[in-house]
Every structure is written in structure tokens, then in C-alpha cells.
Amino acid sequence: MSNDYIKDKPIDVSTDTDRILLDGVERELYDFVDEEREEDFYRINEGLTEEIVRKISEEKHDPDWMLEFRLKSLKIYNELEMPDWGPPIDGLNMDNIATYVRSKSNMVNSWDEVPEDIKNAFDKLGIPQAERESLAGVGAQYDSELVYHNVRKDVEESGVVYTDMESALTGEYSEMVHEHFMKLVPPTDHKFAALHGAVWSGGSFVYVPPGVHLEIPLQSYFRLNARGAGQFEHTLIIVDEGADLHFIEGCSAPKYNTANLHAGCVELYIRKNARLRYSTIENWSKNMYNLNTKRAICEEGGIIEWVSGSFGSHESYLYPTSVLKGDRSHSEFTGVTFAGKGQNLDTGAKVIHIGKNTSSFIDTKSICKSGGISTYRSSVVITKSAEGAKASVNCGSLMLDNISRSDTIPAVDVRTDKADVGHEAKIGRISDEAVFYLMSRGISEAEARAMIVSGFANPVSKELPLEYAAEMNNLIKLEMEGG
């Protein structure tokens, strides 16, 4: 049978006859709406003014330096221009975004004490179950603040600190926070870093003492439930000398017809010979502007491994950055992005080689379908001091129809002759032969395509713990179905 057989039969995965079996997985799992009762939540007015920033600072009982920092960031925000190079963000109007919304109940460390409606939301997402089965500690943020935080006793006893940012800011680790907060991502970095500096709330602080290896991961889960709100959590992780940590973050939100904004900030400090794996499964609803900033700095022999799955959001700007400052430090970025209908996802990675004999490896997969726009954007900079640096960039794109768009924009800047850089990019389609082969084994055409796409994303899913890999594969199936 010729390949024309398949070409002659266009696939409409949205029809009932070709529907992919999803074993009960539904988009509503993530997009469900639990309308918040006004009396249970404190919500600051929409907009961005000095008064609002002062009010957030007051609500959070900031130390003086933080209020000053917030106001300075607001000034920088007002001075900086909107980016002119990425997806259009005209639909985002800060006058319509509430920058701080929190439950009136306090953060607790017993699941039973979490307010019923919030508990229901996280129960639906499987957070307590995941904690029981595969996590060393978990933090759950609902809107602007953490509502639940718990760490296993043995982990706590090993000296690992895993707490909410607000406690860290005023408690025992306040000096450490002051020393590191937004030093890696200064508010001058870009407009949304400045916005974050002005209105941040929530997030986690993690410190892993020298030599401690956490065998099982810590997780933070972010749920932005409020309509027309922003989430600006700050994650600060310090992995001390020779220590090892796997940190997982997950994100979701209900789908409203108004824009929501996520402008979080992640700062990761990896000390000498330490290792951190930072995994993200991002599944914001498709009204979300995800303008997140993540950055890691590695000292001598330090290793940062990013594993990233981007499935949600209306528009994304997301480029985790690795600063390889120490000699022999290493970074790996493994990512998959799936852009479906109405999505414009601009994702990728940045690496800056400074230390000698540093190495980096970027491996990404982009998939787009049903009019989705997926852009892979990266930069690898090898400075003059980075003698002996090696970098490899590998990006693959898969187009699933011809109403979508996939762009690959990788930049390389090398400033020493003692470096080696390799780059390869490929774009293509699902091969008819592969679909035909699977169909000849009794698999429907739509299922065959879903299987091939899952296989294409396999480099990412194989880097995740089993439960998360399964969730990612389910998300791919959902997107293939057009859910």
C-alpha cells in the first residue's frame, strides 16, 4: 500500500470515531473552576501602584529592606519597556490584574486543617496522594500564599530546610534570604523581573546542607484559582557543597475568560560539587500569561539539570538560565513544549559558560497542533574565560498540521578559540511509514499518532519520576485529543 493511502485520509482527531482512548484523563482535571467565596479570601484591588505595593508589603509583614526593594523594583518596572521580540502580550493589562489574593486561613502543616474548598482543589490534582507515595516534602500554594507545607521528619532531621518564603524572610534564615534574594535575577533584568520584585508573594525556600543527598524529591504545587489575578511566587534554593536535591514544581489554574498572569521567579544556587535537578510540569490554563524567570548559578563542579514540560498557558516566555561560573560545572536542559489551539509558547534555555572546562547540553522537543505556535529560543554564550568549554544544542520540532507554526531561534556566541560547540536543529512531520506500521498492528490512526508524539517527547518523560512521566504522557494525549 502506498503512502498516499494515509495522505488521502486527513485525520480529524476531534471526531468521535477517531477519539483517542484516554483512560479517564480529562482536561477538566486541571481546568476545573472552584469559584472563591468573597468572605473567605482577601483580595487586593486590581492594578499596580505604589499604594498597592505598600499594602502587599504590609500584609506580608515585610522587613524594611524588602519594602524598599519592592518600591525600587516598581520604579524599574515603570521605566522598562515591554519586550518587542516575543509573542504579543497586548492582552495583558495590569490594571485588570489583582496582584495579591490569599485565603483568610493561615498556612498549616496538617492536611486535615486546610480549608475544605482548597483541600478539594488539591485533592482533585492528587497532591496529598503524591506526597504519601513519592515525595520527601510538599508545599501547596493557592493564589498568592502557601496554604500547606509539610516535610518528612527524617528529611527535617537531616538538616534540610524547606519552608515558605515569608517564614524564611523573617525567621532563622532571614540573613541567608537577604543575601540571595533577587541577586541572580535582579529587577533590572527585564520588565517582568521588576514586576516580580515589586509584588512577589508566596513561594518556597530550600536549603540543603553540605553533603546531604535527598533520595526522594521535594515538590511545590502552584494553583492560581482566583479570576483575573496574578501569581508571583519566589522560589529560592541553595544546595550546599556536595549536596544533592531533586525539586519538582507543578502548576495549574482554572480557565476563565479573563487574563491571568504568572510572573514567578526561581533562583537556584548550586555550591561546589553539588547537584540539583529542577523538574517542572507546567499546565496553566489557556488564559494564562506565563512570564516566568528561572536562573541557576553553579560553582566549581556543580551540576544543574532542568527537566521541563510546557503544556499550558495562553502565552509563555520561559527560558531557564544556567550560569556556569565554577570550573567544571555542568548544565543539562531537557524540555518539551506542546502548543495547541490558541497557544503561543515561546520557550527554551540560556547557558552562560564562565568557568574553565564547563559543559552544557540542551535537548528540546517542540510540538504544535491546531493552530498553536511553538517557538524554541535559546542562547549559549561562551565567554573568553571559559577555556575548554563544550556545549551541545539539539532541538527537534514536530508539526502536526499546516495551520500551526514552529520556529527555532537558537543563538550561539563564542569568545574563545578553546571551546567546542555543536548545534543541530530538525523540523519534520510524523512519518507516514511509522503511522502505517502501527496501524498494521491494529492501532487506530489517531492512537498511532499519539504514540509517536509521546515517543518524540520521551527524552523528557524518561527524566521524570514515574508518576510525573505518566502525568506528562496523559497531558500529551489530552493535547492530541484537543481537549
Added chain:
Amino acid sequence: MEMTKRINHLPVLTWNKLKLNDAELLINTEFGKVNTFADAALPAGVTAEKNVSFDELVRHFDALAVSSPKEKIVAGKLPIYNEQRFATGMGKEIDDLIVEADCKTDIYTVDGTHTDPIVLRYDYKNGASGLSSTLIHAKAGSESTWVMYYTSEGKQTDNGLVGASTRVFLEEGAKVHLVKVQMLSEGYTFFDDIGVISGKASELSLAKLSLGAKRAYEGFNDYQIGDKSRLTVDYGTICRDGSFTDINYNDIFIGKKAEGVMRFFEPLYGNAEKTFRGTLDFRQNSKASVGDEQEDVLLFGEDVINKTIPLILCEEEDVEGRHAATIGRLSDEMLFYMQTRGLSEHEAKKLMVRASLNKVARLVPDEGIRHKIDEYLKDVI
């Protein structure tokens, strides 16, 4: 005349901090008359219309029904090329310069098959500056080979500005082999702006050696409009100590079953600085098109700066696009192999660079120019 032109625009903007979105060309010279001459009389079937004004040139585009097709889906893109009626790699500001400098265009029309190359020499003496503009209109089924050879007689320190604008329009089934060799003195600034529109089943092969000049700006844009059109680019340069090179090559697939292959070789020495932008752009309905781009960069200086941004833009499912780049040193395996053959590391590096540039030089159909290239490479490397 003193002005700055923004040129070599990246088709899609990226982070401004990288300074890759475009380049600046400083013009601070008066352009004299270009001493252009063909080696021999044009063969029968090739006609020339000389000294055509830019307005007349645009009317010629009208007659050819030239247009720069717009994209259907645009994701934060700057539609810079759409400002030009007949798009080129360096962009509209070079057309503006041609108008401002009152540079006239030579239009060559080709009918029939011509096996002997047509050699056009552009000779600049003693630091003279000049602009040239050329349109090659290859009629349906024609085949021709063109050699454009840019030289400057005089001292190596001569520092004029030489600019060339070359457009090629290929009708159905036409074949054009375009060879460009630039061997200006080491003080010169050179720009070469090429625009191509490829009709159905047409073929364009471009072999380019950019060897001289202190500052070189190179732009190329091919709209492969016709089905089954083919493009081949072989490009070689030497980025000497103190030199600056800025390259922007775009292959845009519009017709079905189009093929494009672009290969670049760029060794950098001393504190040379080079930027390379290379784009494969698959537009909607360019079904079954295949694009391939390869860049090899060898770094031989502690202070070199090499920037590379290879783009693949795609709004069609049924295409194959690939880009590969290797940037760095000669591989240890290759050096070891050479050394086992009795070559020192230095000799091995020289041999590799010459061999790579000779691959392009072999495509120059004029023996005299090939010999000069060979002598030049012996001197420079």
C-alpha cells in the same frame, strides 16, 4: 555622504542584548564611477540594458510580476522584507542607498543555453569607492554562468567602500550558476546584497568566496516561489585578524517540492569578529520541500568573537528542515591523523582551511581567477 544603514535583519527578532537582530553599516564616503567591464562581448542571446534608474528597475519588476510574498501566520515577526518589492538579504536600506547615491542598474536578460561563463570584473583602484547594481533575468529554460569578480589594485591598506546589489530572476526551468569572488585590499569595506526569485523547476547555484576587505557585510534572500525549484549555496570566507564579517542568508520555501542546500565555511583568526544569520523559512503549502544548512567555523585566535544564529521557521507540516553547526577547534582525531602523516599541528590547520576553501574555489569556472585565489590563499593562510 555620511550615514548609517540598518541591514541584515533577522527575520524574527530575538533578545536585543545579543545584538543579533540586525547590523549597522557605516557609510562615510563618496561613491565614484565603477570601473566595470566584461571579459568579452556578451554572447548572442544575452542582452544588456545599462544605466537603468531605480524607478525604471521597479517598473521592470512590475513587468516580471515580482512580489515578495507575505506570511500567513506571523508570530511576533518583523515583516522587514515585505517592504521591498524584490527582497534582498541586506534589506530595504541598501535600495535606499542605491537611490540616494544615484547608482544605476545593469539589466542582463538571458535566453538560451550558454556554457561559457560571463565574467564581470569590478576593479577599484587606489582606495576608490563604488556601488554597482545588477539584475540578471534568466528567461524560461535558459542556462548561464556568471562570475562577478571584485578586486582593488593598489596598496593593501587602501580603505574604500565597495557595494554590490545583485538580483536574479529565474523563470520556469531557468538555470543560473552565480559565482562571486571578492579579493579587495585588506582596508576595504565591502557589502554584497543578493536577492533571488526562483520560478518553477529553476536552479540557482551560488558559489561565493569572500576573501579580502576588513569589514564585509553579506546578505542573500531567495524566494523559492516555483514548485521543484533548487538552490545550492557554497560559501567560504577568511576572517583575518582585525576583520569584521556580518552574514545574513535566507532561503524561503514557497513552492512545493523545493530544495535548498546552504553550506558555509568560516575560519576566524586573531581577534576577528563574525556574525552569521542563516534562515530556512518554510511557508504554508511548501509541501514536500527540503532545506539543509551547514555551518563549519574554525577558531584560531584567543580573541575571536563568533556569533551564530541559525533559524528554522515553519508553517507547513509536510517539510523537512535541518540545520547543523560546528564551532570550535579542529577535532583531536583529525589532528592526530594528520600528525601521523608527518604534518605539524600548524601545517595540519593550514591544510584543512585551504582544503575547505578550495572546495568552493573549484566551483569558479575561470582558470585565471582560480589561480589568483590559489596564490591569495597561499599568502593569507
